[in-house]
Amino acid sequence: xxxxxxxxxxxxxxxxxxxxxxxxxxxxxxxxxxxxxxxxxxxxxxxxxxxxxxxxxxxxxxxxxxxxxxxxxxxxxxxxxxxxxxxxxxxxxxxxxxxxxxxxxxxxxxxxxxxxxxxxxxxxxxxxxxxxxxxxxxxxxxxxxxxxxxxxxxxxxxxxxxxxxxxxxxxxxxxxxxxxxxxxxxxxxxxxxxxxxxxxxxxxxxxxxxxxxxxxxxxxxxxxxxxxxxxxxxxxxxxxxxxxxxxxxxxxxxxxxxxxxxxxxxxxxxxxxxxxxxxxxxxxxxxxxxxxxxxxxxxxxxxxxxxxxxxxxxxxxxxxxxxxxxxxxxxxxxxxxxxxxxxxxxxxxxxxxxxxxxxxxxxxxxxxxxxxxxxxxxxxxxxxxxxxxxxxxxxxxxxxxxxxxxxxxxxxxxxxxxxxxxxxxxxxxxxxxxxxxxxxxxxxxxxxxxxxxxxxxxxxxxxxxxxxxxxxxxxxxxxxxxxxxxxxxxxxxxxxxxxxxxxxxxxxxxxxxxxxxxxx
Amino acid sequence: xxxxxxxxxxxxxxxxxxxxxxxxxxxxxxxxxxxxxxxxxxxxxxxxxxxxxxxxxxxxxxxxxxxxxxxxxxxxxxxxxxxxxxxxxxxxxxxxxxxxxxxxxxxxxxxxxxxxxxxxxxxxxxxxxxxxxxxxxxxxxxxxxxxxxxxxxxxxxxxxxxxxx
Numbered sequence: 001x002x003x004x005x006x007x008x009x010x011x012x013x014x015x016x017x018x019x020x021x022x023x024x025x026x027x028x029x030x031x032x033x034x035x036x037x038x039x040x041x042x043x044x045x046x047x048x049x050x051x052x053x054x055x056x057x058x059x060x061x062x063x064x065x066x067x068x069x070x071x072x073x074x075x076x077x078x079x080x081x082x083x084x085x086x087x088x089x090x091x092x093x094x095x096x097x098x099x100x101x102x103x104x105x106x107x108x109x110x111x112x113x114x115x116x117x118x119x120x121x122x123x124x125x126x127x128x129x130x131x132x133x134x135x136x137x138x139x140x141x142x143x144x145x146x147x148x149x150x151x152x153x154x155x156x157x158x159x160x161x162x163x164x165x166x167x168x169x170x171x172x173x174x175x176x177x178x179x180x181x182x183x184x185x186x187x188x189x190x191x192x193x194x195x196x197x198x199x200x201x202x203x204x205x206x207x208x209x210x211x212x213x214x215x216x217x218x219x220x221x222x223x224x225x226x227x228x229x230x231x232x233x234x235x236x237x238x239x240x241x242x243x244x245x246x247x248x249x250x251x252x253x254x255x256x257x258x259x260x261x262x263x264x265x266x267x268x269x270x271x272x273x274x275x276x277x278x279x280x281x282x283x284x285x286x287x288x289x290x291x292x293x294x295x296x297x298x299x300x301x302x303x304x305x306x307x308x309x310x311x312x313x314x315x316x317x318x319x320x321x322x323x324x325x326x327x328x329x330x331x332x333x334x335x336x337x338x339x340x341x342x343x344x345x346x347x348x349x350x351x352x353x354x355x356x357x358x359x360x361x362x363x364x365x366x367x368x369x370x371x372x373x374x375x376x377x378x379x380x381x382x383x384x385x386x387x388x389x390x391x392x393x394x395x396x397x398x399x400x401x402x403x404x405x406x407x408x409x410x411x412x413x414x415x416x417x418x419x420x421x422x423x424x425x426x427x428x429x430x431x432x433x434x435x436x437x438x439x440x441x442x443x444x445x446x447x448x449x450x451x452x453x454x455x456x457x458x459x460x461x462x463x464x465x466x467x468x469x470x471x472x473x474x475x476x477x478x479x480x481x482x483x484x485x486x487x488x489x490x491x492x493x494x495x496x497x498x499x500x501x502x503x504x505x506x507x508x509x510x511x512x513x514x515x516x517x518x519x520x
Numbered sequence: 521x522x523x524x525x526x527x528x529x530x531x532x533x534x535x536x537x538x539x540x541x542x543x544x545x546x547x548x549x550x551x552x553x554x555x556x557x558x559x560x561x562x563x564x565x566x567x568x569x570x571x572x573x574x575x576x577x578x579x580x581x582x583x584x585x586x587x588x589x590x591x592x593x594x595x596x597x598x599x600x601x602x603x604x605x606x607x608x609x610x611x612x613x614x615x616x617x618x619x620x621x622x623x624x625x626x627x628x629x630x631x632x633x634x635x636x637x638x639x640x641x642x643x644x645x646x647x648x649x650x651x652x653x654x655x656x657x658x659x660x661x662x663x664x665x666x667x668x669x670x671x672x673x674x675x676x677x678x679x680x681x682x683x684x685x
Contacts, residue, residue: 050529051660054647153684158675164685165678175685193666203662313677318657320672352657356646357639362629364566364638365622372646373569376522376656437678 004036004225009259011036011225012511013246014266015232015275018091019500020483021266022210022218027508029223033515036225036258037218038248040267041088043228046212049094049201053353056200060095062087065408066270067398072413073446074301077361082411083301084449085268089228090211092268092451093497095199097323098179098207099346099384100145101494102136105129106333107341107386110490113333114340119416120388121298125489126461126470135502143180143208143501144187154183157194157320159349162311162379166437167327167345177326177346180208180498187213194320196349230256233404235263235279235288235480243288243480249404262479262511262520266504269299269453269486273395274409276457276467289474292464295457296395299411300491301450303385303422306348307430308359309439310374317349317379325381330429331493339421342493343385345430350380359445371443379434383426384452386493388416395456411450452496457486471510472503479520483507526652529660535649538578547582550589551598556581558602561614563641565621569654576648583644584637594636601633 004011012028014021017039025037040062050056061084068075068082075082086092106113108129111122140148147153153176156164160176167174181198182191192206205212218224229251236257238244243263249255265272273296277287287295325347332342350358352375359372392414397407415423431442460466463475472487474480483504485496492499514520528534538544545553563577588595605613608624616624628634645651652659661667 050531051662052529052532054643055529055532155673156681156685157672161673161675161678161681164681192668193662194668194672195661195666196672197660197662204666313675314656315675316656316658316671318659319661319667319670351659352652352655353643353647356642362635362638364625366568369568373571373655376524 001219002222002225004034006256007259010034010261011258012262012264013038013258013260014264014483015246016091016266016268016271016484017089017210017215017226018086018266018268018484019093019210019497020504021264022090022093022214023501023504024264024266024483024508025224026214026218027505028511029218029221031508031512032223033512034223035218036227038230038232038246039089039226039228040231041086041228043089043226044201046201046203046205049203051195051197051203052200053351056197060086060088060201064402067408067410069410070393070413071415074449075413077446078449081449083270083453084451085270085453089215089226090209093209094201094211096497097198098181099323099495100140100143100178100180100498101344103129103492103494103499104331107490107492110341117340117388117418119390120418121391122389123460123465123489126459132502132506135506136498138505139498139501142213143498144182144189145178145180145498146183147178151186152183153177154179154181154192154321154324157324158315159317159379160325160347162315162437163325163327163347163381163433166433166435169436170432172327172329172433174325174327176324179321179324181321182206192321196318196320196322198322231404232267232275233406235275237281237283237288237477241283241477243477262481264481264483266483268484269456270395270409270411272482272484272486273456274397274406277395277397278406289467289476289480291476294465294467297391298389298455298458299393299395299413300387300389300455300488301413302452302454302491303343303383303387303419303426304447304450304452305423305426306380306382306445307427307434307442308355308378308380308445309434309442310371311377311379311439314376315379316376318351322349323347323382327433337425339418339425340388341386341418341422343383343422343426344493345426345433346382346384348380348382358448359443371441381430381433383430384493384495385422385426386491388418389455389490390414390416452485452491454485454488454491454496457482459487459489472507481507481511522656524653524656524658526649526658527660527664528649530663536579536582538575538582540575544578548585550595551581551585555598555602556585558605558612558614559584559598559637561621562601562605562625562637563645565618565625566638566641567645572651572654576645576650579648580641580644584640587640597633597636601637604628604631604633
């Protein structure tokens with residue numbers, strides 16, 4: 001592997017190797033840019049992964065303490081793990097289920113289309129869907145998204161058959177949807193064997209991740225140095241206010257300072273905001289790029305919730321890919337529904353260990369026991385919908401320091417009335433689908449720890465409304481970028497990974513172009 | 521029997537050995553016998569599956585024992601939990617009938633020690649391969665070729681969706 005000197009000020013330093021950082025590392029290195037990629041976690045391989053829900057969770061998750069406040073139920077159910085991302089080379093792409101839907105034009109013009117919603121801080125994105133679409137095309141090609149680039153859809157599994165029967169009976173549009181999981185061999189990766197364990201690392205490699213696609217290709221260019229188990233703890237700047245380097249701690253606990261031509265944060269929403277807030281200085285007393293007090297604000301986590309239903313006959317939902325189904329009738333904004341924004345209903349399955357843990361944390365007794373005993377007769381669905389940005393929903397630093405001397409982050413989230421209306425509508429929809437397929441009992445399950453973490457360093461046309469411009473560059477620091485979900489101006493309804501990848505490819509074009517022009 | 525076979529990932533350690541008789545408590549490293557038996561009664565009251573053998577609940581308590589040995593805070597919470605459930609009624613908790621045990625646990629629901637016992641019971645009970653077998657969860661599959669040829673799409677009591685849907 002190529003190695004760069006710590007005082008080499010010509011490298012772009014990327015913090016985090018997931019969907020944003022891993023993709024950007026590949027897209028920059030193939031354009032000839034020298035990149036140092038810092039990843040807090042280890043470089044694991046398919047051999048290391050296990051087909052085991054808790055074993056995988058403990059192997060991959062970012063388990064450092066966070067705290068939670070606000071009226072969201074996650075603060076009660078998961079008070080020290082309110083959000084869920086991974087700490088491993090490949091980031092959360094080692095865990096994701098592969099859903100790949102595009103934002104729609106209305107979602108990128110949320111303020112204009114939804115109007116002025118009391119208590120919400122909606123803005124339009126500083127770029128349009130037309131500008132993003134060519135990059136969605138590139139992202140889908142590199143990820144091997146089903147139903148694009150000549151690939152078929154994934155086949156119906158048992159859980160989908162239930163969803164399809166119920167949705168069709170209600171006149172809704174169900175399909176197995178689009179995933180970055182190979183139905184047939186594609187791009188050197190095999191077809192899925194329907195093992196049902198993409199969330200614990202994907203031993204087979206049929207699903208796209210930065211671990212198995214982007215990072216190996218970036219390394220092959222000879223332009224990337226990947227430093228695993230390297231925890232970024234501070235971003236430094238020079239007298240002119242440009243980012244000049246990143247302080248990080250290696251596996252042995254030794255501190256280093258890597259100089260940089262540009263710095264990109266891609267540590268998943270919470271960590272990127274936390275690092276900016278912590279990187280305060282005389283010039284940036286409230287944190288780097290935080291002159292308007294917007295870093296950490298407008299945190300979004302999507303409206304996520306699930307419904308699990310019990311049927312007379314066997315379902316065996318654990319067999320096969322876990323999210324190969326979706327209903328898209330409720331994606332478009334429709335004021336007649338009584339709330340702004342839209343949602344997807346997606347297929348979801350879990351094994352027995354996590355079904356028991358997430359069905360309703362805190363539920364115990366004979367009623368629970370009677371339900372969970374019927375695990376093999378259960379079907380499941382998940383809702384992913386747009387939540388409202390609110391100034392008070394934010395990531396802040398607490399007084400408690402972690403092992404690296406960085407303050408532990410708190411995530412505050414209060415539900416907006418629009419969120420509650422969508423939740424209620426969505427629960428009714430999902431329950432109706434299962435009932436129409438013959439469910440004898442349906443359980444409305446609450447949100448998991450947030451895995452769609454978005455918006456806390458958002459893009460905005462006006463500097464005072466956010467942190468970044470439309471290229472993901474800080475309004476206040478011309479060589480500081482963000483390449484993760486925290487850059488989203490609004491959340492939209494769909495799973496965010498495809499959009500993070502598309503934005504990263506677009507950002508690579510911008511950064512490489514600026515460098516070539518001598519402007520960066 | 522439900523006709524399935526549950527598998528743990530072959531890379532993971534086998535289930536904890538547990539004796540069938542009352543001598544099972546001899547395997548405890550830190551928890552004392554009374555504490556362990558009381559936690560066992562609590563686990564069985566929280567998640568009462570009449571068809572499951574005692575040994576799966578005993579394995580949960582052996583996991584608690586490991587937690588306690590690893591974390592003084594957990595040990596303290598388990599001890600506090602046992603003190604509270606035993607002090608709640610004129611009889612020790614494990615001598616109470618089920619409805620009284622449920623009443624005692626309901627009163628403690630808001631406490632930190634209850635939460636630890638309840639969440640940890642879920643964590644370990646439903647991660648036990650014998651429980652998987654009983655409830656029809658087959659578990660690890662890659663080492664068996666996944667489910668592509670083992671029933672991922674064998675549900676036949678609903679209409680078959682059109683090909684390519």
